[in-house]
Amino acid sequence: MENTKSVNTKKIGDFLLNYSLYILLGLMILIVISINPKFLSISNFMKILTQASTRGILALGAAGMIVLAGTDLSAGRILGCCAALTASLVQSVTYASRMYPGITSDLPVFVPLLASIVIAVAFCMLNGFGVSKLHLHAFIVSLGTQLIAFGCTCIYIDSQKGGAQALSSFNQTFLNVVNGGFQFGSFTLPYLIVYFLISAMFMWVVWNKTPLGKNMFAIGGNTEAAAVSGVNITKNIMGIYIMAGVLYGIAAFLEAGRIQSVNTGTGLNYDLDAISGCVIGGVSFSGGVGTVPGIVIGVVILQTINFSLSFLSVNPYLQYIIKGLIIILAVSIDVRKYLSKK
Template sequence: MNSQKQTTEANPKDNKGLSFKFDLQSYTLIIALVLIALIFGLLTGGEFLSSRNLSNLFTQMSIISVLAIGMTLIIVSGHIDLSVGSLVGLTGAVAATLQVWFGWNTILVVLAAVVTGAIVGLWQGWWVAYRAVPAFIVTLGGMLIFRGILIGISKGQTVAPMDESFKQIGNSYLPYSLGYLLALLSIALLIFWTIRGRSKRKSMGLSLPTATIDYGKVTMYSFFILLATYLLNRYYGIPVPIIIVVMLAAIFIFISTKTSFGRYIYAIGGNVEAAALSGINIKRNTLSVFVLMGALSGVAGVLLTSRLNAATVNAGNMYELDAIAACVIGGTSLMGGRGKIVGALIGALIMASIDNGMSMMNIETFWQYIVKGLILIFAVWIDILSKK
C-alpha cells in the first residue's frame, strides 16, 4: 500500500516534467521562426518584415505547404515520396494544355489536375502496397517517368497564357473586411475548441492543464492571427493561396487526429507488424496515403501554374526535397510513426523565410542550397538524438 501511495504521489511531478518538456519541444520551432524573422529583419533594414514581403513570403510557401501536408502522412506511415516535384509539374501541365490548347474552363482543368494526381498516386501506391516494391524506388522511378511525360505532353515548350479566372487562384487576395472576419472566426473557433477540449477531459476524469496555460496559448495564437491579418491587409489583403493551405491543413489535421484512418497511419508507421496483428488493413491504408499525396500534388500544380501563368518543363523541380525538409524540420520522424501537420507547415515557413531572406540580401544561389542542406542534416540529427 505504501509503495502504491508513493508511486501515485510521484506521478504528478513526473507528468509536469513531461508536459514541460513537450511544450519546450513544441515551441522550439516558433522560437526559431521568430529569431529568423528578427535576424533577417535587422539585416535587411526592416524590409523582410514589411507587409509586401510577408505577403509574397506566404504566397511562395503555399505550394510547399500543400506538399508538406501530404508528405507528413507519407513519412508518418513509414514511406517516402520523391516524385512529388515532377508530379506538380505534370499536373500543372495537364491543366495548362487543357485550357490553352483545348479551351477547357477553369473548374474542369482544376478537377482534371487533381484527378490526374490522385490516379498517379493510386498507381504508385499499388506498387508499394500490393507489390511490396520499396516506396523509395517506386517514387524515384516516378520522378523520372512523370518528368518525361511532362516534357512529352508540353512538347518541350512553355504553355501559356492561362485564363484570367485561373490566374486568380494563385494571385488574388481577400478583401480587407473578409480577412478580418475570417481572423475573428478563427479566434472564436480556437476558444470554442479549447473550452470543449477542457470540458471533455474533465468529464472523462483526465488531468487538465491549468487554465492559465490553455487560455494563455489561445491569447498568444489570437495575437499572431490578428497581427498577421493586419500586416497582410496593409498590402493587398490575405493571399488566396494561403487560405487554401489553411483549409487543407484543417481538413488533414482532423483526418490525422480525429479519424480511425489517421490513427491507423500512425500505428502502421510506428510498428507495422503490431498494426497488422491489430487487424489494420496495411495495404489499403498505404494505398490511400499515396492517393491523397497525389491529389495534393495536383492542388500544388494548379497553384504553381496559376502563379506563373504558365506551365514549364522545369516546374516543380526539387520541390520534393523542400517538402521533405519542411516535414523533418517540423518534427516528423523519418523512421515513421511520429509527426504533425502543423509542425510541417511551420517547417515550410522556415524554409521559405530562409530562401526569401537570403535572396533579399543578394546572397548567391549556391549558398542557399548549402544552408538548406545543412539545416536538413541538422534536423535529422536532432530527430535521432530525441529517439536516443
C-alpha cells in the same frame, strides 16, 4: 530539493530539444531583421505565405508518406506533370499558339482541376501499389515514378505544334481564381493562402479525427503491430497515397496559376522542399510521428529562410549549402530525440 532541480533541468532540456530547431531558425530570422529592418513588413510576410502555399499543400501530402516511414521523391515531378496538363487546358482562347486550338471557349475551372487531380492520384496509386502490395521501399518506387512523370511531362510539352515551348497565356477566370484575394480595405488576403489553410484544416481532421489518420500513425509506428491489431495495411496505405494524390493535383493546379508559365523544369526540387518542410516541422523519418500544425510551421519557416537569404542577396550557391545543412540538422535533432527516448 535536488530531485526538483534535476526534474526542472530535465524539463528545460526536453523543451530545448523539442523546440531547438524553431529557436535556431527564429534566431536566424532575427539576425536578418537586424541586418535589414525592411524585411519586417506585411507585404513581405504575404509574399512568403503565398510562395509557401503550394509547397505547403505538397508537403501536407508528402507528410503522410513520411509518417508511414517512407518518403516521396516524385511529388515535384508529379506536380510538374499535372501543372502542364492544367496549363494546357486553361490557355486563353485568344492565344494563337495554344495547345488545343479546338477549345474555342474557356473551360469551367473545375475541369482542369479535376484532370490534374485524376493524373496525380493515378501516379500516387502507382506508388501506393508498389509500397503496399509489392513491399518495395517508397524511396525506390517514388524514384521510378519521378522519372516516369518527368518523361510524360516532356512528351506532353513537346507535343505542341510549335515544339517544346513553355505553356503560358492563361485565361483571366483561372488567374482570378488562383491569384485573386479577399479585399479588406487596403489589405489583400491572397486566395492561395486561404486554399493552403483550408487544406491544412482538412488534413488536420483526416489525421486526427478519422480512422484513416489513426491507422496511418499505427502503421508508421509499427506495421506488424498494426496488422496484428486488425488494421488493413494495404487499404490504409493506398488511402494515404490517394489522399496525397488529391493534394498534389490541387497544388499543381494552383502552382500553374501562380507561376503563369509551365515548362519541363516546373516542379524540380519541390519534393525536396516539401520533405524539408515536413522534417523541420517535426515529422519523423522513423515513422509514426508528425502533426499538421508542425508541417505548416515547417514549410513557412523554410520559405522564410529562402526568402530572407534572397532578400539579403546571399550567394545562391551558399543558400543551397545553408538549406542542406538545416535539413541535416533537422534530421540530427530528430535522431537525438529518438536516442534519448530509447
